[in-house]
Amino acid sequence: MNSGVKFVFILIVSIELTFILNACINFIVAIVAAIYLMLSRLTWQRYLLLVLMPILPVLGAWTSFSTYGTHNMAIVMATRIVAYIYLGAAFSFTTNMVDLLNTLEQKWHLPTTFVYGLRGALTFVPRVKQEIKTIHIAALMRGEHLSFYSPQLFFKAILVSLQWSTRLSTAMVSHGFTENAPRTHFQSIIIQKRDWLIAISLLVILQLMIAYL
Amino acid sequence: MIVTLEHINLSYGKTKIFNDLTLSIPENSFNLLIGPSGIGKSTLLKIIAGLFPQLKGTVLVDNTAISQLPANQRAQHVGFLFQDPDTQFAMPTPFEELTFTLENLQIPADEIAKRATAALEFVGIKQLADQQIDTLSGGEKQKVALAIIVAMKSKLLLLDEPFANVDIIARQEILKKIKTLQADGVTILVADHDFSGYQDIVNNVWEIQHQTISALDHDQFMQRISKPQHHIFKTTNEGIFELTHFKLSAEKRTLINVPQLLIGAPGITLLTGANGSGKSTLFNALTKLKSFDGQITYQSKNIQKLKVAQYVQKVALLFQSPERQFLRMTVDEELALSYQHSQHQSFWSSEVIDHYLTRLNLNHLRQHIVYQLSGGQKKKLQLLLMLIVGTPVLLLDEPIAGLDVASVRVVAEILQEISDQGKQRFIIISHQLDALLPVINYHLHLDHQTLCYQEQL
Incomplete structure (x- = not known):
């Protein structure tokens, strides 16, 4: 279905x-x-x-x-x-999820910014766990222990996610993505x-x- | 002229970057852009790409005011290849990224597959089409990025140090492909620190200095190119790490398989190997960031049984991306933190730190926010921070990627001094070797899943 x-x-x-x-x-x-x-x-x-x-x-x-x-x-x-x-x-x-987002975009005209923002975010999910581990060990290497409630850990995590989102938007724009402009569809739903x-x-x-x- | 810049002025805060810069680049030419790190090469490329819409002055690409165009039209004029391979993908696989791009350009559906396949074939990476981009090496990612620009059919190709994380073979392959594109009518502008391989293919060399840009003629450029060197290394049967029945894999693909090996002799060891062969992954295994099969011992102790917190006081990693290592806001605060945890506090007096800051050309930045430094400045600061911490072993993953020639020389000198004092042992991954080679003691090469010491390079 x-x-x-x-x-x-x-x-x-x-x-x-x-x-x-x-x-x-x-x-x-x-x-x-x-x-x-x-x-x-x-x-x-x-x-x-x-x-x-x-x-x-x-x-x-x-x-x-x-x-x-x-x-x-x-x-x-x-x-x-x-x-x-x-x-x-x-x-x-x-x-x-990609199928669902494609349907939302092509059939029910959800804004493309939302659809592709979500699709990009989905590609980040597998990386999050490793990223937290890396932040933790990188801090230990500088002599700082970051516990799971440490504000520093959150600060670094927010920083990383900001970087990821900037990266994502740069990547999208440099590959011609324009907010809510018409697009063709390789696979029509x-x-x-x-x-x-x-x-x-x-x-x-x-x-x-x-x-x- | 495909690019026309007139009277460009730009400042960051009080620092002037460009003062009345004027530049025109002829159509269908191959151009190299050089200059020390932090001078504004990336900024200039971004200006040409139309990413500074509020800029004073004239920016014309293909006789069009590029910054006023929407992204989907701009892409047909300018294609941008970034230094950081991870900056350029929004989709999980190369093929999906290609279709995403072509859909944005409103290419009809029946033509998308044709164009995408042709681009993949042109770059020679058809076999990567449906692999997860996350699992590709730096060089493979740059090839994918190139394939996308080929599919976009942009008239002007801007490359911002595209080879910083790419090995020599992949670098030559990519340069050859780009040269072929020029024959098809594309204009190319590459910013790079490493000049090797360009002498026979460039038409113009541009140098940024004194807040403006000027052309170098052929002789001037040839003088800048360093001669190829030949080096002899010692071999060693000493090492602080012992690998036994060691096997390292990524996504079911075996990267390294060694029955027995000692690494980390006193001094500086260089670790080389093709892109994606597993050098960085080996560093991650040595610092317990990645799991592996078999055993690694550090000073005869199994590292799996050592607590991470204690172990990283002995073995630390200089990450490829410097921001990972930052924990405070300003340069001074970072230095203070490293000093607080330094294992050689008596050596790192404030005069010594001052001295090193000056040599690395960072002393005027002490109040600056670390995240706002230029790429090269971040790398130099990161290195100094980890030298101050002074773990007995420091693994350096591309410590000089993106640094200018002068900085590379200083970094090599500093590494040698610290190593000669016996404070730290270094293992270095680097693709840029020219200035590093004189300070290297041992050369460990990774090929066909095996690691062995080599006497020559």
């Missing part, structure tokens, strides 16, 4: 869930999301994470709502948490009618369930 359509679809379902106090619907949403995740062929680490991750929040919600609220409420909250986690995963574990059809049908089914369950 096109990542933009998936994004909108999951967003609508999530918003609806916040207003519904029905464990049954939460349960069905979680099951549907889980089936989708199983069909998506993720790594076993991710499946393990999906099994383990809900345990603590579910237990927490369950005990506090059954102690201070009603038993019914506890079931609704516990299932809602599982539904949210699986819905979130169904989006974030299966979506290519096409949203299949089928994608909309699936999303809308699933939404209709959800409304029917809300009405009758």
Whole structure:
């Protein structure tokens, strides 16, 4: 499914869930999301994470709502948490960010500055951890120990990120990027009618369930 | 004329950089721009590229007031290759960067792949198209940057010390490609400290001095070029580090594989090897910044078992980018911090520090903010700071990259003095060798994943 359509679809379902106090619907949403995740062929680490991750929040919600609220409420909250986690995963574990940003740019006309700023920032993510380690050891070499709450560490980290952002904007401008000017697209995003059809049908089914369950 | 500058005036604060500078560069020529570090070479290139829109004076490229154009039109007139290879990419892979650029220039989709492939083929890096740019070496990154400019079809090519982190072979390859571009009608302006390889290919040499620019004729330029040297080194079976079954990899690619080797003999060791062969990565392993297989010992102690905080009091690294090493705001504060943690406080009296500052031509900058110094000034200050700290072993990663000839000579002298006093052992990675060679004791060469001492260069 096109990542933009998936994004909108999951967003609508999530918003609806916040207003519904029905464990049954939460349960069905979680099951549907889980089936989708199983069909998506993720790594076993991710499946393990999906099994383990809900345990603590579910237990927490369950005990506090059954102690201070009603038993019914506890079931609704516990299932809602599982539904949210699986819905979130169904989006974030299966979506290519570049694909989503391309859709946002080409189909829904999000400003290109925003789209390419984000894409550039995404390329920095893997470097952050090593950078912090380097800052730390570089300071030790000068005889200074920077603890994780040290203002110096933050100052250096901010400095590095400022450098990265200046670098990024220089790189973009020197390669002809102009804010919000028209661009051509090497890979045009096409949203299949089928994608909309699936999303809308699933939404209709959800409304029917809300009405009758 | 492809470039016309008239009556350019520019100051940083109270310091005048250019005073009534006038320059015209003929179309389809190969130009070299020289001058000591901090004199304004980069600034001049940026002016020509139209990156100083508020400047007083006339800047015309291709008879167009370039600074008034939006970036996507400017790129078709001027292509810029930066000194720091990391400054030039916004996308994760070369191919994506190429398509990003061509989309910006509004090239139709069906032509993008054609142009991108042609550019990659021209530079000879088709095999790198889908690799992560982060994993490429300095020389490979500069080739990618060049491919992008080729794809943009800019008429004027500005190169700001593009070879500072590039080995000799890659440097020659890139220069040859650029020369081919000239034959296709492109005008080239390169700022460089290292003049080797230019004598047969340049049409004009420009020198910045006294806040203005003048042309050097062929004879004057030939006098500036240093003669190739031949050097003999000692070999050694001594060393403070011992590598055993040592294996270093990057992204599944084996860089170094050594059964047993001693490195870090007293004196100065030069470490050479092609771009991307793993020299800097070896330094990162020696300072515990990067993990490795096998064992490294320092004075017979396994470095994996030593605490980082204590270990880096013995073995420190002079990072390739000097800002990494800075922790305070002004030059004076930095010096005070280094002195506070110095392992030879009795030697580094304020007179001695003054003396070294003067020799490095930094003494007038003591109140300056370190981050606002020029590239060369930052490197010289960084070196002095680490010499004051005075760890028994100092690993220097490209300590003279981007320094002018005079500064390189001073740095070499200083390294030799400190080494002769027996305070520190140095291992140096450098691509610019001319002025360094006389002070080198040992030469360690990295080739085909092995390290061995060589007697000649």
